[in-house]
Amino acid sequence: MTRINTQEDVPEIGTEEMLQLEQGDVEEEIEYWKQAVVCFILGANPPWEVVEGFIRRIWTRYNIDKISFMPNGIFLVRFKTMEMKEKVLASGHYLFDNKPMIVKSWEWDLEMNKEGVKCVPAWIRLHKLPLKFWGKGLPKIVGIVGKYVKSDTATEERTRLGFARVMVELVVDQDLPAEIAFKDEQGIVDHIEIEYEWKPIKCKKCQGMEHE
Incomplete structure (x- = not known):
């Protein structure tokens, strides 16, 4: 027997509950990027290959795992251990062609942009x-x-x-x-x-x- 939909069977538009993710849906990625720093160069936006070579050269002893880039000139550098990441953050200031390279610890709520530098x-x-x-x-x-x-x-x-x-x-x-x-x-x-x-x-x- 075919069931006929009645008006009561159709949900009203706008009454559906909004999807909410659980901690388990994001914790793996958060854990993965914990070993990364976010960096960008102020006053310049050099090609990806140039910045990658520069980063690998200045951090050659810190066991880089991966260098990823975003279209707005921001780079994420992931290290194989948290210890290496902390050493990079504690190593001081970095300059690229006399322009500062800003280095920050990646955090899940960090806004990925070049603003807010004081x-x-x-x-x-x-x-x-x-x-x-x-x-x-x-x-x-x-x-x-x-x-x-x-x-x-x-x-x-x-x-x-x-x-x-x-x-x-x-x-x-x-x-x-x-x-x-x-x-x-x-x-x-x-x-x-x-x-x-x-x-x-x-x-x-x-x-x-x-x-x-």
Whole structure:
């Protein structure tokens, strides 16, 4: 006997319950990507092959398992162990052609975009810096501009005295002075010219990076 559908048999539009996934539906992928970092280069979007070669070169000793890329210039690098991932995150700052490569730990709720960056590393040059300031005073002097990170080898070994080259952390929307002024140990004011090898550019309209 054929059953005839009545009006009561047809569900009303919009009354169906929304699908809800369970933890077991996602935990395998979450566990897989826990050993990954998310990275992208500010101020540039080089070809995939170039970035892959760069990443494999700088992290060659960290047992990379896989490098994956997204169309918006973001890369996911998965390591074979959590220990290797943590070592990469603790290794410091990375620069690609003087532009900062931002590295973050992958988290399941991490938004995969280039926004939200507040501080970036950059190399600066202090021209005609008197020799007496190349020691303990140097981190204090560059602290006027940003947080001192490190000096390059030639600056540490004092083999190139035309300028001191220092990496600092800059706030992306801060003013970047062409020179800084400070008082020396005798109270005399010194003016030092600063050259930025790369400057963070932040859009005043959308607050995004890499364009004005």
